[in-house]
Amino acid sequence: MNSIRRRLLPLQTVSLVLGFMVWVILSSLMPFIKEDIKLTSSQLAWVTAVPVLFGSITRVPVGYWTNRFGARKLFMISFVLLLAPVFWISAADSFEKLIIGGIFLGIGGGIFSVGVTSLPKYYPKERHGFVNGIYGIGNLGTAISAFGAPVVADRIGWEQTVLLYSVLLVVMAVLNFVLGDRQEKPVVTPLMEQIRAVSPNAKLWLLCLFYFLTFGSFVAFTVYLPNFLVSHFGLTKVDAGIRTAGFIVLATAMRPIGGWLGDRFNPFKILIVVFAGLTLSGIVLSFAPAMKVYTLGCLIVAFCAGTGNGTIFKLVPMYFSKQAGIANGIISMMGGLGGFFPPLILTILYNATGHYAIGFMALSQIALSCLILVVWLYYQDRLRLSANIIESTIEAILITDTNSIITSINPAFTAVTGYTSEEAVGKKPSMLKSGRQDKSFYDEMWRSLREHGSWQGEIWNRRKNGDIYLEWLSITAIKNDAGEVKCYAGMFSDISNVRGAGKRTG
Structure with missing residues (x-):
């Protein structure tokens, strides 16, 4: 050749x-x-x-x-x-x-x-x-x-x-x-x-x-x-x-x-x-x-x-x-x-x-x-x-507007939670709540987002089939050139197997 x-x-x-x-x-x-x-x-x-x-x-x-x-x-x-x-x-x-x-x-x-x-x-x-x-x-x-x-x-x-x-x-x-x-x-x-x-x-x-x-x-x-x-x-x-x-x-x-x-x-x-x-x-x-x-x-x-x-x-x-x-x-x-x-x-x-x-x-x-x-x-x-x-990453991603309404998700989100795009878009992330975190947990999350533009940590959530799992979640406020928040991007992965914490409610 x-x-x-x-x-x-x-x-x-x-x-x-x-x-x-x-x-x-x-x-x-x-x-x-x-x-x-x-x-x-x-x-x-x-x-x-x-x-x-x-x-x-x-x-x-x-x-x-x-x-x-x-x-x-x-x-x-x-x-x-x-x-x-x-x-x-x-x-x-x-x-x-x-x-x-x-x-x-x-x-x-x-x-x-x-x-x-x-x-x-x-x-x-x-x-x-x-x-x-x-x-x-x-x-x-x-x-x-x-x-x-x-x-x-x-x-x-x-x-x-x-x-x-x-x-x-x-x-x-x-x-x-x-x-x-x-x-x-x-x-x-x-x-x-x-x-x-x-x-x-x-x-x-x-x-x-x-x-x-x-x-x-x-x-x-x-x-x-x-x-x-x-x-x-x-x-x-x-x-x-x-x-x-x-x-x-x-x-x-x-x-x-x-x-x-x-x-x-x-x-x-x-x-x-x-x-x-x-x-x-x-x-x-x-x-x-x-x-x-x-x-x-x-x-x-x-x-x-x-x-x-x-x-x-x-x-x-x-x-x-x-x-x-x-x-x-x-x-x-x-x-x-x-x-x-x-x-x-x-x-x-x-x-x-x-x-x-x-x-x-x-x-x-x-x-x-x-x-x-x-x-x-x-x-x-x-x-x-x-x-x-976004479509190809193994991390689950969801995008919400400033009113916390989900505007888009990627295939990994469906793989982790069980919710399809048709089921998730238009809803709030609260659909995933497990009930294990109290109000003060979420208040601290929002305070960090307002003051620093980001938050990350462990959180318990619930899949569509009822399983409760532990995830590592990072949330970032996406701003325009004027410094105004236009949307929020959340990226998370299931760490239940790592922590040995997976449970099922019954």
Whole structure:
């Protein structure tokens, strides 16, 4: 298994690098392509957005097929299929031909689902965040194309540059054939059955929203920056490519760090920082700042988007351990769609208003919404953990309001007393009284609760069947931030056997 791990992680990561390189051919070379093929601003937006759309849609079936047929076959087939659009685009001379080629370039983005579905099979759950983060370094493929393609095209032309990708595709198809795992364990659950199993879970759609924003902003900026930097700031095509590559490198470098942070710390805390940063950067960019401030805003987006991309996939196996493949596919699909819509929306807004401010402000508001939802999930997770602890503890627990009315009990309470939740909730703890303690005993208990907020000691109580038993009881007053008592929590255990004091009334 260790030898397979050492081989597959770099193999699949490099395969993703190539897939992403091919996926963004059109956006990387658009400053050159639009000199030969006349495109309106709307057509330009569609040409760069179509590969993103189809790359996103294919991620769900690709994740399913990976589970069924294995990563080796999926990578091989994908690289062979990508040869067709590469040759087609190299000879394209119209908007329509670029659109047709872009549709099939989407395969390059769809293969993201291969690794996130396959690699976790070879690692323990506590390392999934880091492993998926390492695999996510494949995002670097977009940087390689954004930086390298314009440099090569400046020397040999964009058509010949596109053809060079076919050599790499053949090489990686062969490497996957030779080095891929031929014994990968298949999962043959029908696709629709898997979708039905995960779709009712609200957390799936919240993770989709989070990844829609983090990966979507990464893809959107990757597609949008090269042409924007040339047209808005007057940079050369090569300079714009270098700056875009810097954005991609930072976002890509932060992805494994985000996965590692998700493994090491609470992932929700990491996402709180991520969405706070995206909210801030969106506001900064909406004011159309000068080049230095604009660069800072973009770098914040790269830092936060990359970190969030790695952290989110740590959460998937936490909630979908049995359906990780289909959940990864759906979530990554939504992330890709997050990169499809922004360039189109920005183009529409720019044509209507003459600037991009509204689009960037929308980014900040969506990020703010995600921030609120993550905070809510964080506290829900803590409450759920507390509830699980209460439900699972061997100590009997009851909660009462300030009027001494029982509001909840745990299973251990029923095991000790015999009273079920239906029988106990709404009653007072006096239902357990044995009659062995006098009024002064209870007066002293309440005096301690009022003065110190707690009481503990031995007390005789009666079970539902009439048995009298001795228990060790601790009572704590639960207060709010203002210091007001909101409820009382009692925890007790039966110590009759320890003391040899169990009796039965008759």
